Amino acid sequence: MKRLNYFMIALITGLFLVTSCNQQGNNSNGALSSSAAEKVYVAPGEHDDYYAFISGGFSGQLSVYGLPSGRLFKVIPVFSQDAEKAWGYNEETKPMLNTSHGFIPWDDSHHPDISQTNGEVDGRYVFINGNNTPRIAKIDLSVFETTEIIEIPNSAGNHSSAFVTENTEYVVAGTRFSVPVPQRDMSIKEYKGNFKGALSFISVDPEDGEMDLSFQVLMPGFDYDLSHPGRGASHGWFFFTTYNTEEASTLMEVNASQNDKDFIAAVNWKKAEEYIAQGKFKTIPANYAHNVYDEETHTATSTMKKEVRVLDPAECPGLVYFLPTPKSPHGCDVDPSGEYIVGNGKLSADLTVHSFTKMIDAIENQKFDGEAYGIPILKFEDVLAGTVNQPGLGPLHTEFDGKGNAYTTFFISSEVVKWKLGTWEVVDRKPTYYSVGHLMIPGGNSRKPFGEYVLAMNKITKDRYLPTGPEVTQSAQLYDISGEKMELLLDFPTVGEPHYAAGIAADLVKPRSKKIFNLTDNKHAYATTSDADVRVERDGKEVHIYMTMIRSHFNPDNIEGIKVGDKVYFHVTNLEQDYDVPHGVSIIGANTSELLIMPGQTETFVWEPKQVGVWPFYCTDFCSALHQEMQGYIRVSPADSNLDLTWSLGED
Ligand code: RUQ
Ligand code: CUA
Numbered sequence: 291m292k293r294l295n296y297f298m299i300a301l302i303t304g305l306f307l308v309t310s311c312n313q314q315g316n317n318s319n320g321a322l323s324s325s326a327a328e329k330v331y332v333a334p335g336e337h338d339d340y341y342a343f344i345s346g347g348f349s350g351q352l353s354v355y356g357l358p359s360g361r362l363f364k365v366i367p368v369f370s371q372d373a374e375k376a377w378g379y380n381e382e383t384k385p386m387l388n389t390s391h392g393f394i395p396w397d398d399s400h401h402p403d404i405s406q407t408n409g410e411v412d413g414r415y416v417f418i419n420g421n422n423t424p425r426i427a428k429i430d431l432s433v434f435e436t437t438e439i440i441e442i443p444n445s446a447g448n449h450s451s452a453f454v455t456e457n458t459e460y461v462v463a464g465t466r467f468s469v470p471v472p473q474r475d476m477s478i479k480e481y482k483g484n485f486k487g488a489l490s491f492i493s494v495d496p497e498d499g500e501m502d503l504s505f506q507v508l509m510p511g512f513d514y515d516l517s518h519p520g521r522g523a524s525h526g527w528f529f530f531t532t533y534n535t536e537e538a539s540t541l542m543e544v545n546a547s548q549n550d551k552d553f554i555a556a557v558n559w560k561k562a563e564e565y566i567a568q569g570k571f572k573t574i575p576a577n578y579a580h581n582v583y584d585e586e587t588h589t590a591t592s593t594m595k596k597e598v599r600v601l602d603p604a605e606c607p608g609l610v611y612f613l614p615t616p617k618s619p620h621g622c623d624v625d626p627s628g629e630y631i632v633g634n635g636k637l638s639a640d641l642t643v644h645s646f647t648k649m650i651d652a653i654e655n656q657k658f659d660g661e662a663y664g665i666p667i668l669k670f671e672d673v674l675a676g677t678v679n680q681p682g683l684g685p686l687h688t689e690f691d692g693k694g695n696a697y698t699t700f701f702i703s704s705e706v707v708k709w710k711l712g713t714w715e716v717v718d719r720k721p722t723y724y725s726v727g728h729l730m731i732p733g734g735n736s737r738k739p740f741g742e743y744v745l746a747m748n749k750i751t752k753d754r755y756l757p758t759g760p761e762v763t764q765s766a767q768l769y770d771i772s773g774e775k776m777e778l779l780l781d782f783p784t785v786g787e788p789h790y791a792a793g794i795a796a797d798l799v800k801p802r803s804k805k806i807f808n809l810t811d812n813k814h815a816y817a818t819t820s821d822a823d824v825r826v827e828r829d830g831k832e833v834h835i836y837m838t839m840i841r842s843h844f845n846p847d848n849i850e851g852i853k854v855g856d857k858v859y860f861h862v863t864n865l866e867q868d869y870d871v872p873h874g875v876s877i878i879g880a881n882t883s884e885l886l887i888m889p890g891q892t893e894t895f896v897w898e899p900k901q902v903g904v905w906p907f908y909c910t911d912f913c914s915a916l917h918q919e920m921q922g923y924i925r926v927s928p929a930d931s932n933l934d935l936t937w938s939l940g941e942d
Pocket of ligand 2: 841842872873874909910911912913914917918920
């Protein structure tokens with residue numbers, strides 16, 4: 291019988307979960323004090339202090355909330371098709387979801403992270419990972435839209451991602467599952483020693499933000515769970531938690547929990563840059579998509595890339611070290627000073643905190659305790675800064691308030707625990723409802739957190755809301771952390787399953803937010819920027835409609851000469867140049883979504899009429915008092931009709 295410890299059994303049976311939910315459900319006499327409502331109240335017309343970008347997990351998207359109110363502002367489509375915004379439905383954005391596996395209209399998005407300058411969040415971009423078909427997306431916060439997606443080759447379950455370095459030199463993506471590299475047909479039984487785990491460093495252009503897969507470090511075949519960059523003194527390093535150092539490939543819940551300690555892998559990416567500069571890399575064939583949405587053409591292009599540079603740590607001394615860390619650590623969190631690296635051992639009773647200074651010291655004095663696949667292992671005692679003793683059960687993630695405190699979530703005991711860096715004493719704990727995963731302090735993943743609130747993201751809500759059938763919402767809970775003790779302020783439902791979130795002071799984003807697209811800058815290949823250019827053209831069975839929209843009509847609004855069997859492209863330009871005046875358009879029988887077109891923007895959908903008749907189209911966004919009049923007709927004649935194309939507006 292293999293070794294199964296107490297915590298594991300509890301994890302597997304959900305023992306703690308059930309008890310803790312019941313207890314807390316009964317004891318919770320409305321955790322809110324009377325002042326809590328005031329603290330989250332943002333009066334009508336007032337703005338929130340913070341933006342929170344909350345991942346949607348299996349929704350594949352990223353939602354934008356205000357804090358402290360918990361109001362939902364927008365769901366930004368990232369990896370999943372979204373009919374509301376035509377994302378992945380219109381011709382312009384379809385290429386964004388292209389991958390080496392073809393058009394993939396869904397992913398599992400986990401960890402957003404905001405771009406940084408000098409270790410502080412700067413409000414330019416949010417990066418987020420797609421887990422399932424490994425990708426990293428970039429959201430441009432001037433438009434709150436996904437403008438770039440890069441696929442990650444040699445990766446599978448892109449989970450220890452997407453985290454940025456202090457000056458957004460890199461957004462880093464680590465594989466969760468190890469796989470054959472390059473992929474090939476081989477026996478699963480030969481996993482051990484043969485599978486590899488790729489850690490990818492994607493450079494971000496300091497000027498235009500363009501991403502490029504700079505290099506990968508090909509690690510042993512462990513699972514790489516989470517990661518965080520060093521900062522301050524440890525800037526230049528990146529830390530990854532590992533589990534399954536057993537290199538098992540079956541019955542992982544038992545077989546990947548055998549080792550008393552797994553590792554935190556410390557990767558020296560500055561050293562990696564030196565090795566790259568010295569040409570110590572191998573270029574290997576790969577196949578991955580790089581998709582870019584162009585602001586001027588309002589159109590995305592997808593390019594397939596064919597190779598990637600890889601570094602083998604066994605051949606690059608000083609590149610990677612292993613820090614032994616108890617029991618399948620999940621979260622890997624670095625404090626604002628960059629000195630402490632917290633490993634959240636899911637199955638461990640204690641929290642392990644490593645010291646960066648001690649790590650460097652041990653490396654300089656070559657105090658190694660063996661090696662794994664050529665990577666030196668440091669001695670646990672030599673790198674240990676301290677231990678938080680028995681703070682709770684099932685630690686997952688830690689964030690920091692910038693005032694010397696850390697906050698860790700405990701999934702099994704359903705709580706957030708506050709403890710002190712340096713003395714490792716627990717100073718406060720508050721229940722969560724229930725089974726908390728990640729937590730987020732705005733700026734908590736930077737040198738300068740805004741230590742006012744912590745947001746806990748819960749997996750289970752059971753009795754917390756009105757029931758909605760078997761599927762109930764996940765939730766977020768907001769705590770005031772400005773005082774000694776945490777105070778629960780607010781409980782609000784989320785879109786999808788929130789994993790991580792990223793938060794930032796609203797003032798750093800607000801002034802950058804675009805209001806319209808300038809019509810004069812519109813370089814879309816099918817833009818119609820004035821009514822004089824309105825037309826309908828036939829090219830064989832393809833028909834292109836160059837259409838405009840303005841309050842409250844389409845131009846043209848009557849079209850004849852379309853035939854069954856045609857492929858009709860609606861290229862529609864919104865001529866408005868006012869803030870918050872989008873128009874929508876769709877036509878009966880179109881098997882795509884509506885288009886929702888922003889002022890100055892052009893979008894395209896395809897309609898393949900199957901039935902003879904006169905078919906209406908209309909605006910889908912209530913844009914003016916005469917919105918209901920914003921409509922038109924298309925006459926569809928039989929396939930063999932000789933009717934010429936005609937179009938008009940305002941002719942009887
Ligand atoms: S996970 S709940 Cu970040 Cu995907 Cu820890
Ligand atoms: Cu345009 Cu409604």
